[in-house]
Amino acid sequence: MIVQDFVSKPFSKHISNGSTTWSSPSNIALVKYWGKREPQLPENPSISFTLSNCKTITTLRYSEKKNDGNFSFDIFLDGEKKDDFKHKIDTFFNRIKAYAPFLEHYHFTIETKNTFPHSSGIASSASGMSALALCLVDLEKELLQLNDMEGFSANGDLSSEKKSLLDDYFLKKASFLARLGSGSACRSLQGPLVVWGHHDEIEGSTDLFGVSYPFEVHKHFRNYQDVILLVDKGEKQVSSTIGHNLMHGHPFAQERFKQANRNISTLKTILKEGNVDAFINIVESEALTLHAMMMTSQPYFILMKPNTLKIINSIWDFRKKTGSKLCFTLDAGANVHVLFPGNETQKVLDFINNELVVYCENGNYICDQIGIGAKKI
Incomplete structure (x- = not known):
């Protein structure tokens, strides 16, 4: 897939309000990613174990507003408003607005919490940005259905094969967006092993998003x-x-x-x-x-x-x-x-x-x- 596959058309109709909630775990790289080029692309491939208990749970609440060309959002961590997080989210939204053209049509309330202790020394950027990306792609899925547009909106009339392809695209787009918030976040959506970055011996691997490791894994590494x-x-x-x-x-x-x-x-x-x-x-x-x-x-x-x-x-x-x-x-x-x-x-x-x-x-x-x-x- 290429970048243009993730560019969305503007929507003529919008949902007035709603919410969606996703949890996404952290991950730990076995082969490390260190060094990047714009836009958030890795200089070398990496492979990681997806964790289970260390995760972020994010609820995205949205209400329609006039499109004035600006982003509007509030962020809460464990129920406490966090205005110091706004710069990071504003940067993220600017990076992804071509792929999520609905962003300026809504006011968002982002409510997030981590299952690991606050200030524990565990980086929450991977789990946090991937959870937020999943919420945004989930909203886009609803908008595609409302506007009866082609995309990854699946209804009950689709074959199981077609639905599987659409679900796969959903995860790829969420990983693609998460990467633009935090590089390692694109490895947090799937598991137990995820590859990010193109490698000649791993079919489907790409710098654009993380993919599940596609090969056989010995029982020694499954638990x-x-x-x-x-x-x-x-x-x-x-x-x-x-x-x-x-x-x-x-x-x-x-x-x-x-x-x-x-x-x-x-x-x-x-x-x-x-x-x-x-x-x-x-x-x-x-x-x-x-x-x-x-x-x-x-x-x-x-x-x-x-x-x-x-x-x-x-x-x-x-x-x-x-x-x-x-x-x-x-x-x-x-x-x-x-x-x-x-x-x-x-x-x-x-x-x-x-x-x-x-x-x-x-x-x-x-x-x-x-x-x-x-x-x-």
């Missing part, structure tokens, strides 16, 4: 768990946007982009054959490479904390002593994601409680598992 150790719940010293932009002119950028492509090729075989040791090697190397790129950019910066390193070394020691198949990965921050097969849950949780919680801020961590993606509520 993975993720415990997120909250090392630092403060605001990051460098935003992800600034970090991505520092890849422009980075002395190691081009080799990093090639490495990510190679790692996805390797991971494709690993996921099929069930080689957990090779999986661990790829995932941990990717996490450390991400932070190596931060430490070698200009200006350079370090987002890991001393306790991040203590956790990593403790994981390595535990794995060497016990033969456990747990491993770590990191996002662009200090927190540590501990990934492990479901059959090791009790052993790993005992290890975390006995040895790792001391490195977490106030002893906080969140248990999660691999999920299947977003859903309408």
Whole structure:
């Protein structure tokens, strides 16, 4: 698909008012995306596990207004009005208005909440922007039905094959829009594994939206768990946007982009054959490479904390002593994601409680598992 496939025609008729609610999870990349070009396109492909419990639930309420060429919206987080979020949403709406021409015809009330604690150190941009994008595409679907226009509005007269194609387009458009709000948000709509960015060996992969990983996955990887150790719940010293932009002119950028492509090729075989040791090697190397790129950019910066390193070394020691198949990965921050097969849950949780919680801020961590993606509520 190409960009023009997502451009919408103006609507002559509008729904006077209504609401829709969607939940969408966060995700954790196994092969990392770091570096982008406009408009929000990745310099290298990435692949991620979709999470289950760490999600955002967003209700979009809309009421028709005069189209004065302006956006009109209010944002609430956990019932509290958040005007400081308005700039981010206004930027998002400006980016997507060609694909959602109804935006200026409505006043929106955006009510959102996260299932993970506020200021927990877990980035909510992926889950939040994907949930909002789903709500907007759901509204567009209703408008297409009202205006009797071709699109992804499915009625009961359609064959199951046709309806499946329309539902597929719905998810692709929502992922396409979510990407324009936050790049990694396009990986949060489906699961359990999602690829974003074109890769020669993955048919259907594209820079425009995330797609479900299309190949066989060994049973070893079907019940993975993720415990997120909250090392630092403060605001990051460098935003992800600034970090991505520092890849422009980075002395190691081009080799990093090639490495990510190679790692996805390797991971494709690993996921099929069930080689957990090779999986661990790829995932941990990717996490450390991400932070190596931060430490070698200009200006350079370090987002890991001393306790991040203590956790990593403790994981390595535990794995060497016990033969456990747990491993770590990191996002662009200090927190540590501990990934492990479901059959090791009790052993790993005992290890975390006995040895790792001391490195977490106030002893906080969140248990999660691999999920299947977003859903309408």
